[in-house]
Amino acid sequence: xxxxxxxxxxxxxxxxxxxxxxxxxxxxxxxxxxxxxxxxxxxxxxxxxxxxxxxxxxxxxxxxxxxxxxxxxxxxxxxxxxxxxxxxxxxxxxxxxxxxxxxxxxxxxxxxxx
Amino acid sequence: xxxxxxxxxxxxxxxxxxxxxxxxxxxxxxxxxxxxxxxxxxxxxxxxxxxxxxxxxxxxxxxxxxxxxxxxxxxxxxxxxxxxxxxxxxxxxxxxxxxxxxxxxxxxxxxxxx
Numbered sequence: 001x002x003x004x005x006x007x008x009x010x011x012x013x014x015x016x017x018x019x020x021x022x023x024x025x026x027x028x029x030x031x032x033x034x035x036x037x038x039x040x041x042x043x044x045x046x047x048x049x050x051x052x053x054x055x056x057x058x059x060x061x062x063x064x065x066x067x068x069x070x071x072x073x074x075x076x077x078x079x080x081x082x083x084x085x086x087x088x089x090x091x092x093x094x095x096x097x098x099x100x101x102x103x104x105x106x107x108x109x110x111x112x113x114x
Numbered sequence: 115x116x117x118x119x120x121x122x123x124x125x126x127x128x129x130x131x132x133x134x135x136x137x138x139x140x141x142x143x144x145x146x147x148x149x150x151x152x153x154x155x156x157x158x159x160x161x162x163x164x165x166x167x168x169x170x171x172x173x174x175x176x177x178x179x180x181x182x183x184x185x186x187x188x189x190x191x192x193x194x195x196x197x198x199x200x201x202x203x204x205x206x207x208x209x210x211x212x213x214x215x216x217x218x219x220x221x222x223x224x225x226x227x228x
Contacts, residue, residue, distance in 0.1 A: 032214055034216060041221075043206075043219035043221045043222050046217070046218070051214045101159050101162060101173075102159070104158075107156050
């Protein structure tokens with residue numbers, strides 16, 4: 001079985017400060033990991049993914065994420081937050097040995113304060 | 115750009131009505147998905163399809179059915195709507211790989227069952 005946890009429902013950060021949105025996962029095989037963002041009243045947009053290779057993955061809008069196998073984590077980061085980054089962020093995992101479906105976390109609401 | 119469209123942004127139906135939610139993608143994607151999104155629960159997979167006329171149950175298929183007669187169109191059917199099906203419904207599509215490729219989402223349909 002595959003599962004993913006986002007331990008924080010809400011993250012607040014001041015504009016210009018670094019931000020981190022946390023994600024941990026559980027799979028029986030190798031993980032394929034994804035981050036999506038949802039702006040108000042819109043569908044989800046893909047940000048980045050880890051499949052294999054370099055543990056630091058760079059994605060859209062200046063976001064990056066670090067895959068840590070020993071801690072089973074895939075935290076989303078950005079060096080300098082913008083007010084426009086305020087949105088709902090979802091982490092998702094797929095077990096490399098299982099079916100085509102993704103399992104999503106419960107989401108983290110990021111608010112960047114001006 | 116990939117475009118996934120959903121037939122309605124907002125829908126209000128009465129208990130017991132049959133409800134059709136339509137989804138169309140324009141990028142010749144093999145895989146299509148229906149999710150429901152509820153606060154604090156993230157996205158939960160209802161059904162997915164990896165080919166025309168093929169379907170598989172997701173995590174919460176009870177009370178729903180699907181139809182995929184053409185590659186670009188994937189319909190979600192609520193045979194007899196109930197108030198606990200009030201939710202945001204998201205459609206998504208992805209390329210044939212199904213494991214490592216990202217999903218592209220529609221804008222969502224907010225369904226209210228009264």
